[in-house]
Amino acid sequence: MVRAILLDIGGVLIGLNLSGCIHAFRSILGFERITELLDPCHQKGIYGDLEAGVLTPGHFRELILAESRPGCVPADIDRAMEALLVKEMDPRTVAAVLDLRTRYPLYLVSNNNPISMGHIREVFRQNGLGPGTFRGEFISSEMKMLKPSEAFYREVVQRVGFPAGELLFVDDNAANVEGARAVGMEARLFVPGTDLGALLADC
Numbered sequence: 001m002v003r004a005i006l007l008d009i010g011g012v013l014i015g016l017n018l019s020g021c022i023h024a025f026r027s028i029l030g031f032e033r034i035t036e037l038l039d040p041c042h043q044k045g046i047y048g049d050l051e052a053g054v055l056t057p058g059h060f061r062e063l064i065l066a067e068s069r070p071g072c073v074p075a076d077i078d079r080a081m082e083a084l085l086v087k088e089m090d091p092r093t094v095a096a097v098l099d100l101r102t103r104y105p106l107y108l109v110s111n112n113n114p115i116s117m118g119h120i121r122e123v124f125r126q127n128g129l130g131p132g133t134f135r136g137e138f139i140s141s142e143m144k145m146l147k148p149s150e151a152f153y154r155e156v157v158q159r160v161g162f163p164a165g166e167l168l169f170v171d172d173n174a175a176n177v178e179g180a181r182a183v184g185m186e187a188r189l190f191v192p193g194t195d196l197g198a199l200l201a202d203c
Contacts, residue, residue, distance in 0.1 A: 002186065002203055003166040005100055006138075006156065009110040011172035012190045013093060014123055015086030016040060024083035028076050030069030038084075040173075042111060042146070050113045053144040057114050082119045089127040096197035097129060104203070105135035109156060109169065113141045136160075147171075148179025157183060170199065 010016050018038060025034035037047035046063050049055040055063075061074045068076070100106060112120070117139060124133065138156045145152045157164045164184035171177050172190045180187035188199055 001166060002104065002168045003162045004105045004107060004135075004160055004168070005200070005203065006107045006109045006160075006167060006169040006185075007097075008169075008171040008173075008176065008190070009108055009112060009120060010084075011040065011192045012170055012196065013097070013108075014089060014120060015192065016084055017086050018084065021080065021084035024080040028080045029064065029072050031064060031067055031080075033067065048146075050115075051111050051140050052146050053141040060113075060115075078115055078119075081115055084116070085119055085123055087123050087126065089123065089129075090193075090196075093196045094127050094129065096195075096200065097133060099197065100200065100203065101133055105160075106133065107156075107160065108134050108137040108139070109147070109171075110138070111140040111146050113139075148173075148176045150179065150183055153180050153183040153185060157185065168200075168203065170196070 007013055018040060021038060022034050025031045037043060037045045042048065043051050046055060046060060050057065050060045061077050064077050065072055065074070097106065136159070138159070140146045140152070143152065143155060145155070157167065160167060165186065167185045169177070169180040169185050169187040170190050171180070171187065172192050174189055177187040177189045190196065190199060
């Protein structure tokens with residue numbers, strides 16, 4: 001029996017625009033190495049360190065600015081990072097979340113960072129998902145560990161407070177889904193662009 005549903009953010013709830021983000025880093029900042037750092041599921045280098053909680057947002061911004069066009073400021077980095085997010089959510093996804101939250105506690109589970117989470121909360125708000133929509137968040141930079149490690153999922157299970165077999169996790173990355181299954185969670189693979197409600201229709 002499912003007692004709580006855990007949802008990835010990028011690729012499941014909010015669409016990702018990698019090409020737009022790459023363009024923003026290059027046009028706004030003149031930062032050319034962004035393709036070495038940006039990945040649909042697991043960021044690399046200093047971007048990955050930000051999401052693992054190894055770097056603070058301030059230190060991350062300093063490192064980006066050191067390789068950026070003279071005159072750039074921290075707000076330019078935040079603006080470039082915001083370009084990764086598709087701000088208009090799929091109406092089917094919004095409807096599915098609003099329906100599910102009436103029957104289950106919903107949690108966000110994401111490899112993510114404090115800068116992007118600020119933008120994400122604004123996207124949620126603009127699409128009708130207010131602060132009370134999700135019971136809690138499990139964000140890699142706060143937990144100091146990344147999906148798909150078993151340690152990450154075991155910590156999530158412990159904090160939610162239900163047995164692993166009573167948690168349903170949805171992610172768009174097969175490795176993350178398998179990581180959740182390895183600790184006993186039910187997990188389903190979401191294909192970006194499809195109907196989240198249909199995937200969870202039996203819930």
